[in-house]
Amino acid sequence: MDFYTEPERKIEIADRADVLVAGGGPAGYSAAIAAARNGADTILVEQFNCVGGMATSGMMSHFTDGCDSPLFDEMMDRVHRETAGIFCPAQGAGRHQISHELLKKVLLDMLTEAGVRLKLYTFVCDSICENGRVRGVVTESKSGRKALLGTITVDATGDGDVAARAGAEFQLGREEDSRCQPVTLMFRIGGVDYSRAHLPGSFEHLLDVPKGEIQALAREHLPAPAGHVLVYPTWLPGEVCVNMTNVTGIDGTRAEDLTRAELVCRKQMPEIVLFLHEYLPGFEHCYLVTSAQNVGVRETRHFKGLYTMTAEDIVAGRVFDDWIATHNWFNFDIHNVEGAGLDKDGAQKHFSARGQYTIPYRACVPEKVDGLLLSGRNISGTHKAHSNFRVMPICMNIGQGVGTAAAIAVRDGVEPRHADIREIQKALNQQGVTV
Numbered sequence: 001m002d003f004y005t006e007p008e009r010k011i012e013i014a015d016r017a018d019v020l021v022a023g024g025g026p027a028g029y030s031a032a033i034a035a036a037r038n039g040a041d042t043i044l045v046e047q048f049n050c051v052g053g054m055a056t057s058g059m060m061s062h063f064t065d066g067c068d069s070p071l072f073d074e075m076m077d078r079v080h081r082e083t084a085g086i087f088c089p090a091q092g093a094g095r096h097q098i099s100h101e102l103l104k105k106v107l108l109d110m111l112t113e114a115g116v117r118l119k120l121y122t123f124v125c126d127s128i129c130e131n132g133r134v135r136g137v138v139t140e141s142k143s144g145r146k147a148l149l150g151t152i153t154v155d156a157t158g159d160g161d162v163a164a165r166a167g168a169e170f171q172l173g174r175e176e177d178s179r180c181q182p183v184t185l186m187f188r189i190g191g192v193d194y195s196r197a198h199l200p201g202s203f204e205h206l207l208d209v210p211k212g213e214i215q216a217l218a219r220e221h222l223p224a225p226a227g228h229v230l231v232y233p234t235w236l237p238g239e240v241c242v243n244m245t246n247v248t249g250i251d252g253t254r255a256e257d258l259t260r261a262e263l264v265c266r267k268q269m270p271e272i273v274l275f276l277h278e279y280l281p282g283f284e285h286c287y288l289v290t291s292a293q294n295v296g297v298r299e300t301r302h303f304k305g306l307y308t309m310t311a312e313d314i315v316a317g318r319v320f321d322d323w324i325a326t327h328n329w330f331n332f333d334i335h336n337v338e339g340a341g342l343d344k345d346g347a348q349k350h351f352s353a354r355g356q357y358t359i360p361y362r363a364c365v366p367e368k369v370d371g372l373l374l375s376g377r378n379i380s381g382t383h384k385a386h387s388n389f390r391v392m393p394i395c396m397n398i399g400q401g402v403g404t405a406a407a408i409a410v411r412d413g414v415e416p417r418h419a420d421i422r423e424i425q426k427a428l429n430q431q432g433v434t435v
């Protein structure tokens with residue numbers, strides 16, 4: 001391998017804050033809003049032109065049901081209060097379906113009203129560490145290479161870019177072989193006749209159509225590893241969100257793999273549209289409208305925290321003493337790492353648990369690195385537990401808890417690992433979060 005040695009150089013400390021949040025997805029915008037509302041001077045850094053992560057730039061179809069959170073309710077209430085006629089012809093879409101343009105606006109409003117200082121178009125390319133403590137991040141943007149400092153940094157990049165560069169220990173993908181769930185480039189199609197269309201929205205949704213059963217037809221006719229039908233209603237007349245491209249064997253922390261995934265997905269997209277024309281009633285005249293800004297990555301790094309969430313915690317509906325995210329409910333959504341459909345370890349229709357579960361603060365505190373909190377799909381959990389807590393409403397719950405914890409730790413002048421959990425829970429109670 002050849003190497004190039006970068007010349008040493010000084011870079012400007014462009015800004016500093018009490019709480020520095022890297023990544024503006026559900027886990028990041030929630031953490032930033034919560035930190036700012038709890039009195040912390042807060043910066044949110046995001047590589048793209050909008051916040052929302054998979055919910056917006058990733059063109060996700062819907063927030064999964066089953067979560068009960070005041071911040072989530074506030075966001076959705078605001079979404080549904082926005083004036084009809086600008087973002088969609090009429091109100092009335094399902095409560096959890098996402099209008100991407102509308103959500104982008106609502107989130108920016110909520111962040112700026114909370115006083116969060118935004119750094120969009122800014123990529124976090126390194127962490128700044130001193131004696132095992134994260135002090136901030138190095139960014140690259142049109143403005144050049146800059147440093148941003150934070151008393152506490154929250155890593156909400158999904159992949160844990162800050163934590164990885166700070167040397168925090170992690171497991172990539174599943175424990176036995178580091179394989180990650182497949183990736184998907186979301187896209188939207190128009191021209192669907194809703195009056196006749198059926199929209200299979202899960203692998204276990206079998207549907208008899210004139211030429212056979214739709215999931216079996218997909219396995220037979222789509223180019224592998226594509227081979228399932230997942231389509232969802234949108235706010236726009238005749239438009240449907242399609243979650244059917246599928247690429248296995250991708251490590252989402254490698255640009256080379258993401259490039260390969262993008263090429264494969266873009267080959268699959270026209271074939272999927274042709275398949276829908278041919279086999280799914282109501283889709284005979286559908287056409288491609290637009291696609292996501294980035295390939296959607298379901299799984300990458302699981303960091304080692306002071307506690308690691310397990311599938312058993314979720315099934316037992318555990319209430320941890322140090323809860324920071326409550327009323328979480330979802331199934332084990334493990335997509336097949338080798339092809340289309342659900343993994344043998346996944347459980348959707350047949351999922352059962354004792355009730356809603358909580359997430360402990362310790363799962364968000366990296367085991368050995370100080371000055372840093374984890375938020376969202378990169379917290380400490382097994383491959384199977386992650387398949388459950390990775391959904392967006394639960395990532396929002398985690399974000400609210402972590403942002404609150406960061407603000408309390410800054411206020412009290414302590415490391416995240418020493419933050420007073422009762423004070424954090426008291427502050428969460430005041431925001432309507434109860435156990």
Ligand SMILES: Cc1cc2nc3c(=O)[nH]c(=O)nc-3n(C[C@H](O)[C@H](O)[C@H](O)COP(=O)(O)OP(=O)(O)OC[C@H]3O[C@@H](n4cnc5c(N)ncnc54)[C@H](O)[C@@H]3O)c2cc1C
Pocket residue numbers: 022023024025026027028045046047048051052053054055060061062063064122123124125156157158159161183184185186243296297298375376377378390391392393395
């Ligand atoms: C294809 C697919 C389908 C899914 N379906 C659903 C569904 O139907 N319902 C549901 O609720 N959930 C669904 N999920 C899960 C959910 O979307 C994600 O797990 C969730 O969004 C994770 O939230 P997050 O905030 O941790 O990460 P993300 O949403 O990925 O947000 C991370 C943010 O950080 C930014 N970022 C990343 N790295 C950097 C960097 N180095 N510098 C600056 N910014 C950076 C990104 O641009 C992004 O905005 C799906 C996921 C995928 C991939």
